[in-house]
Amino acid sequence: MIAFLKRTGDGYQAKKSKILTKSEIDRFLSSADDKEFLMIKVGLILGIAGACRTDELVNLTVDDIENVGSSLIVKIPNTKIKIPRIFVVTDVGNMLELFRKYLSLRPPHVKHKRLFLYYKAGKCSSQPVGKNTMGKIPSVVASYLKLPDVACYTGHCLRRSSATLLADAGVxxxxxxxxxxWKSTTVAEGYVENQNC
Incomplete structure (x- = not known):
């Protein structure tokens, strides 16, 4: 049976999520209206900066982020491989301003610490954002930018885009x-678009 499965799988190419380029990310952050897209912008910034999985963003709490003035230090305590990660978001463009603006809209009566709250018409509710909404961030960005194949911008887009941007920068x-x-070089290379490593 194993031999049969291997033979029938020859030539199979896994369908990968599309990526967002630096110019597309910058265009969305600068042109999308904060009143409608502020939560999406903050999710995009943190997701790309930290190569975050959808569930890592969903479970991020306000206590996991340290605001140190010119940058944010973000801790991801619960990862898929049980090894905590830390990354920094620096003050490029207006990224920190967007984060602080979103955080300032947090209602005072919220009983949980989850960072991402539902956001509509310039206001946050006390309801935390779920995995499905968080996973749609890349497709919302792609739709706004009128990119082709919007459905191909899945939750994995943030990790793939982050890895590709780093590889393109010579990392x-x-x-x-x-x-x-990632523990495996093969897995990491699979996330980089066009294998620029």
Whole structure:
């Protein structure tokens, strides 16, 4: 049976999520209206900066983020491979301003610590954002930018985009693996678009 499955799987190409380029990310952050897309912008910033999985973003709490003035230090305590990660978001463009603006809209009566709350018409509710909504962030961005094949921008887009942007900037595969929490070089290279490593 195993031999049969291997033979029938020859030539199979897994369908991968599309990625967002630096220019597409910058265009969305600068042109999308904060009143409608502020939560999406913050999710995009943290997801790309930390190569975050959807569930890592969903479970992120306000206590996991330290605001140190010119940057944010973000801790991901619960990862898929049980090894905590830390990453930094620096003050590029207006990224920190967007984060602080979103955090300032947090209602005072919220009883939980989850960072991402439902956001509509410039206001946050006390209800935390779920995995499905968080996983749609890339497709919302792609739809806004009128990119083709919007459905191909899945929750994995943030991790793939992060790895590809690092590889395109000349970062070595070892650093990319450590940044995203991958143990395998093969897995890390599979996340990089066009294998630029």
């Amino acid at each position: 070595d595969i070892r650093t990319i693996k450590r940044h995203a929490g």
